[in-house]
Amino acid sequence: MWKPTVSSDELYHHGILGMSWGHKNGPPYPLDKKDYSSAEKKAARKAARAEKRAAKKEKKKIKHDLKQQKKADKIEAKRQEILRTGSLKEVRKLKGNMSNQEYQDVFKRLENEQRLDDFDKQRKVNAATKIKAAKSVVSDINSGTEAALKLYNRGAAVWNVVAEKKGWEPQDLPIIKVDGGGKKKNKDKDNTDDDD
Numbered sequence: 001m002w003k004p005t006v007s008s009d010e011l012y013h014h015g016i017l018g019m020s021w022g023h024k025n026g027p028p029y030p031l032d033k034k035d036y037s038s039a040e041k042k043a044a045r046k047a048a049r050a051e052k053r054a055a056k057k058e059k060k061k062i063k064h065d066l067k068q069q070k071k072a073d074k075i076e077a078k079r080q081e082i083l084r085t086g087s088l089k090e091v092r093k094l095k096g097n098m099s100n101q102e103y104q105d106v107f108k109r110l111e112n113e114q115r116l117d118d119f120d121k122q123r124k125v126n127a128a129t130k131i132k133a134a135k136s137v138v139s140d141i142n143s144g145t146e147a148a149l150k151l152y153n154r155g156a157a158v159w160n161v162v163a164e165k166k167g168w169e170p171q172d173l174p175i176i177k178v179d180g181g182g183k184k185k186n187k188d189k190d191n192t193d194d195d196d
Helices: 038-085 088-093 100-166
Strands: 175-178 184-187
Touching: 038 088, 038 100, 088 100, 100 175
Parallel strands: none
Antiparallel strands: 175 184
C-alpha cells in the first residue's frame, strides 16, 4: 500500500478534475465502427455532411465566379470591339463607361473614318465627272464627225455633178451615209467601174 512520504524531492500527480481515464488523443491503431459510441458516429456524420456541403458550396461559388468572369470578359471584348470598329451610334451606348483616353481614341478613329469616306466620295465624284467629261468629248467628236461627213457628202455630190457635166476625173466620189447611231456606211452613187 502506498504511504505518503514527507520528502520534498518527489512530485506527485493525481490527475485533473473532470479528466476521463483511458481517453488520450486516440488509439495508435485504426478503430472499427463498433469501437465508436453512437454520439461519436453521429458527430462524424454531421461533420462529414457539413464538410461536403461546404465543398459543394465552394464549388458552386467557383463555378458562379467563372461564369461571371466569362460574362464580364465577353462584355469587355464586345466593348473593345465597339471602341475599335463601332459606329457613332454604338459608341454612344457606352457613354459614361469610357475613360478620357478611350473617348479621344474613338473620336480620332471616327474622324479619320469620316475623312476616308469623304475622300472616297470625292474620288467617286471625280471619277464620275471624268467619265461624264469623256462621254461629252466622245459625243462632241461624234457630232463633229457627222457634221464633217455631211459637209464632205455635200461637197462630193457637188463635185460629182460638176465633174460629170465637165467630164473631169474622178467623176464618182463616194457618198458616205451616216446613221443616227453614228455608224458609217460607205455607199457609192454607181456600183459599176468605168475602167472595165
